[in-house]
Amino acid sequence: MIADSIAVTDRVTNVVFAGLGGQGVLKASDILARAAFAHGLDVKKSEIHGMSQRGGSVTSDVRFGGQVHSPMVPEGEADILVVLTPEEVNDNRHRLRAGGVLITPAAIDENALPGKKSLNVALLGLLSRHLELPESRWMEAIRATLPDKILEPNVRAFAMGRACRIAD
């Protein structure tokens, strides 16, 4: 039984990713966008690059559904906020709608991750529990986005995140 699962329908689903440069924020949002795209939905993804490799704050917005207009998730309308580092939670909480889902690394045992750079994909595994996108779409997107040599640990990280217990 999946808690708080969001039906992927005509309604636009808003997901915001936040973290620091180098953590894979943009990669994670890319994978979600491609999974929703592969599912035949309208998708828009938006972010600000430029300074992202210099360790500064990075956020990325992914929206999907029947028809998406703006590529940016409006203020306070994110259904789900995925934060890759605890220090970025406070600065981004305002993006979340009332009753929205916050996903943080607290749910993941980082020491058990198959690679230190796979936290982003592990959190996608956890995110996948909240969205009604078939697992095959996620796998398709992960394979299309990540290079072959880092695929295997990331597939395992995704499975690890997906197996996490979700608090009711």
Place this chain on the structure above:
Amino acid sequence: MSQVERYLLSGDEAVAQAAFDAGVRLGTGYPGTPSTEILEHFAELGGRAQWSPNEKVALEVGLGAAFARARALVTMKHVGLNVASDPLFTAAYTGVSGALVVVSADDPGMASSQNEQDSRRYAVAAGVPMIEPSDSQEAYDFTFAAIELSERWGLPMLLRLTTRVCHSLTVVRRAEAPSAPQGPRFDRDVRGRVMIPAYARPAHRRLRAKLAEIQAWNETSPLNRRIDGDTGLGIIASGIAFVHVREAATQAAVLKLGMTCPLPIELIRRFVQSVDRCLVIEEGDPYLVESIRAAGIPVEGKAEMYRFGELSVGRVRRILAGDVSPEPAMPTGKPPQLCKSCPHRVAFDAFHKLDCIVSGDIGCYTLGSLPPFEAMDTCVCMGASIGVGLGLRHALPDDQARRVVSVIGDSTFVHSGITGLVEMVYNPPRTGHVVVILDNGTTAMTGLQEHPGTGRTLSHEPTTKMRYEDLARSLGISNVHVVDPFTAPDAFEKLLKAALDSNGLTLLIVRRPCLLAAARIREYERAADCAAGIPPA
């Protein structure tokens, strides 16, 4: 499925894909966020793409190709259009025989720029028609349209993008290219292309006549469309503002403008007459609202506070509500900083320690202005470090003048620092001057692009490598030193101190590859050696 295949592309990728599908023969440009990926993607697709030393040269090369009846694409960020504006204004007079599409990627909100100038003013000033896509599909379709229109009227076309159009991924379906490109050929047209006053005067009249024709065409152009809705409120929008409007005002009638220079004034007049009140929602300068009002059409605009920064659905809702109360401050987040072992750090440590007055420039190293270094005092535009440093030297009392250093990156130096160096030799300050080139072997800030000083082309193939030390010596600068900040970290500070204390002209080159680029650079070098038959070391 019978529908056309879908792609998820950024606006930049969509422009590149359309250029490729339309048989663009040459893409030129200079890297600049958010435009950089256009040429990179065009090259990946198999198109011929080249980085030029700067945008002016890129536009000139593109213009030459378009004189030869080819289709050319020239890309740059908004401030690059300032650099390219000299050829742009006169290219509008000469016109082209093929197609010339100039992409200017504006950066409202300044995600990674030094100003938020609005390129739309350039279209008016230069007399160059301009089209503005709202998403990647339009970036694709409008690139086709720009090529078609450029060939039809023999004029360069401005394709104006903004950060959110360039970098957002949205769904794209490809289409049939407008028509096959013509075969390149040189047709002599001295009166058309040699802009001496006698030929330029009629050329200006020709341009204005063409613009009048394009304006008439634009009145019924498929680039503009009306979305029917509640006629109590009509909204006129273009570019990214349009998609925010569609979300914030789902019921309103909307006139979406695709070609925003020359404006379809009669279309706008009819739209405004068909609604009770009409609001213009545009990002940046009040360009549309002022132009429409100047034609005697009563429209409302946004409050001045919304000129600053990007628009968003939330801000459009505020504009619709007439809300001019102060906007809540957003958390600024953690600022970026120089990488932990960045070779630039050595230079900024020394500037800080010697209490230099640092005339800075555009690149990663602009981060040297932030703590812990706080070692940059000016940063204006590409290449300005040298001229501004010289000006400071000329004006300041000697004891302060001797603390002035100009610091510039390698790619920025090639872009527009060379003429500054010539100025230094031509008009040397009484106290001399010190220029520091931070040579990390790449254009790091925009994502590790090649440039003439790396000795590799856009596609990382070997080409002639420009040597700054040889250039400086040929100009008559005798004090030229190359320092490796890692193997000799103290040497830089000593050389800098000695140079500041002298009354001479000095060029210090701090040379060490960017940490993010080093592995790739080694790979390119290995590949080049391999191709040249040199065995691996």
